[in-house]
Amino acid sequence: MQISERIRALGDRAERDMTDIFNDIDRIARINTEHVLDCFRAAEVSESLFAPSTGYGYGDRGRDVIDALAAKIFRGDTGFMRPQLISGTHTITVALFGLLRPGDVMLSLTGIPYDTLLAVIGITGEPGDGSLKDFGVDFDPIPLTDAGEMDYCGLRAKLEAYGSRVKVVHIQRSKGYADRPTLTVAQIRESAGNVRKIAAELGIPAPYVVVDNCYGEFVETEEPLGGETGVDILMGSLIKNPGGGMADIGGYIVGTPRAIELCGYRLTCPGVGLDAGASLGQNRNLLRGLFYAPHTVAQAMKTAHLTAYVFDALGFKVSPAWDKRRSDIIQAVECATGEGLCAFCQGIQAASPIDSHVIPEPYDMPGYPDPVIMAAGAFVGGASIELSADGPMRAPYTAFLQGGLTYESARLGILSAADRISRE
Numbered sequence: 001m002q003i004s005e006r007i008r009a010l011g012d013r014a015e016r017d018m019t020d021i022f023n024d025i026d027r028i029a030r031i032n033t034e035h036v037l038d039c040f041r042a043a044e045v046s047e048s049l050f051a052p053s054t055g056y057g058y059g060d061r062g063r064d065v066i067d068a069l070a071a072k073i074f075r076g077d078t079g080f081m082r083p084q085l086i087s088g089t090h091t092i093t094v095a096l097f098g099l100l101r102p103g104d105v106m107l108s109l110t111g112i113p114y115d116t117l118l119a120v121i122g123i124t125g126e127p128g129d130g131s132l133k134d135f136g137v138d139f140d141p142i143p144l145t146d147a148g149e150m151d152y153c154g155l156r157a158k159l160e161a162y163g164s165r166v167k168v169v170h171i172q173r174s175k176g177y178a179d180r181p182t183l184t185v186a187q188i189r190e191s192a193g194n195v196r197k198i199a200a201e202l203g204i205p206a207p208y209v210v211v212d213n214c215y216g217e218f219v220e221t222e223e224p225l226g227g228e229t230g231v232d233i234l235m236g237s238l239i240k241n242p243g244g245g246m247a248d249i250g251g252y253i254v255g256t257p258r259a260i261e262l263c264g265y266r267l268t269c270p271g272v273g274l275d276a277g278a279s280l281g282q283n284r285n286l287l288r289g290l291f292y293a294p295h296t297v298a299q300a301m302k303t304a305h306l307t308a309y310v311f312d313a314l315g316f317k318v319s320p321a322w323d324k325r326r327s328d329i330i331q332a333v334e335c336a337t338g339e340g341l342c343a344f345c346q347g348i349q350a351a352s353p354i355d356s357h358v359i360p361e362p363y364d365m366p367g368y369p370d371p372v373i374m375a376a377g378a379f380v381g382g383a384s385i386e387l388s389a390d391g392p393m394r395a396p397y398t399a400f401l402q403g404g405l406t407y408e409s410a411r412l413g414i415l416s417a418a419d420r421i422s423r424e
């Protein structure tokens with residue numbers, strides 16, 4: 001692999017300086033692994049659950065146990081984790097259409113949500129596409145404050161203005177591709193409690209608090225649900241953290257009973273709900289993925305810290321800083337120039353297990369204003385729990401990096417990217 005001695009030495013120095021951080025990541029992985037294993041034992045997971053079902057999938061015990069396991073692991077009352085959820089965006093769409101009805105209002109406490117949700121809500125796309133807006137659901141985002149915190153005065157004003165029309169309050173944990181800090185579990189719990197409290201003070205029914213947990217799972221020892229936190233729905237994608245790099249497809253939605261029932265009716269149909277749905281041989285992958293997830297997320301976390309350290313040392317602006325605590329696995333690096341961003345992504349690609357011979361180049365993607373460059377040499381198509389990086393070709397040429405199935409392989413990707421960019 002093309003990595004200079006100087007960059008290799010920088011990698012070694014980074015690891016020496018981050019011993020305490022890496023030890024803490026291992027501690028979190030140990031706690032989360034014990035929790036997952038406790039849930040497996042309580043659910044009596046056994047080999048017979050791997051048996052595939054077809055057709056309606058009636059009586060698929062593996063599917064039912066995985067649903068219950070997902071709920072338990074993420075500390076919801078109930079929930080489901082299914083291969084019929086084809087992506088994170090689809091999962092969130094199922095939840096929103098499950099809960100919202102014509103005339104309802106959806107608020108967001110974290111401003112404009114993740115790019116792919118804009119067409120779902122009806123901010124982009126054509127009238128008649130079938131967005132929430134087409135169905136008479138109004139969306140009103142409450143931007144984060146300048147300090148990157150949720151704006152409770154803004155929330156109170158909107159709840160007062162819309163009253164009982166507000167059915168959903170949406171919270172996105174990860175910054176996604178926005179320039180803001182990721183929310184911690186404690187912040188999300190506090191905000192959900194505040195939604196309930198303000199609604200009670202105003203004498204209106206408590207809206208469903210819905211949390212997009214993408215990229216956040218197993219990063220901390222707690223998740224936003226659990227006890228009386230006030231969160232109704234927690235959801236995410238299985239080709240990110242909770243699939244552990246093992247799931248080929250899928251998503252999960254867990255939370256409170258009525259909210260989950262409604263999401264189940266939207267996943268299949270009213271009346272059928274969660275009682276049908278063939279697992280098509282995916283049960284084993286989903287269970288193995290949950291088992292691996294706390295460990296895999298730890299690999300990705302170490303990779304993110306290493307990236308921050310190495311590129312900071314090379315003079316690039318990084319976010320978060322290498323010594324900062326995190327609540328998701330995303331690392332941003334400002335590459336300063338288009339050539340730098342390309343070199344970064346090409347270095348990552350060159351150290352990937354799949355398609356390492358391919359040289360990524362910027363291209364026009366539907367829905368994006370600028371060409372985008374992506375590095376992804378993954379076993380599962382588009383899986384971003386595997387080492388991956390991408391960024392739009394515009395100033396400040398920020399690369400967003402995430403994932404890493406094994407720290408040993410991902411660190412080579414980072415050092416390879418550092419080598420290329422320092423030759424620019």
Ligand SMILES: *Cc1c(COP(=O)(O)O)cnc(C)c1O
Pocket residue numbers: 087088089090114116172173174175176212214215237
């Ligand atoms: C990835 C992501 C999504 C969408 O998931 P896809 O699987 O890419 O459709 C939604 N929200 C956040 C915060 C994400 O990171």
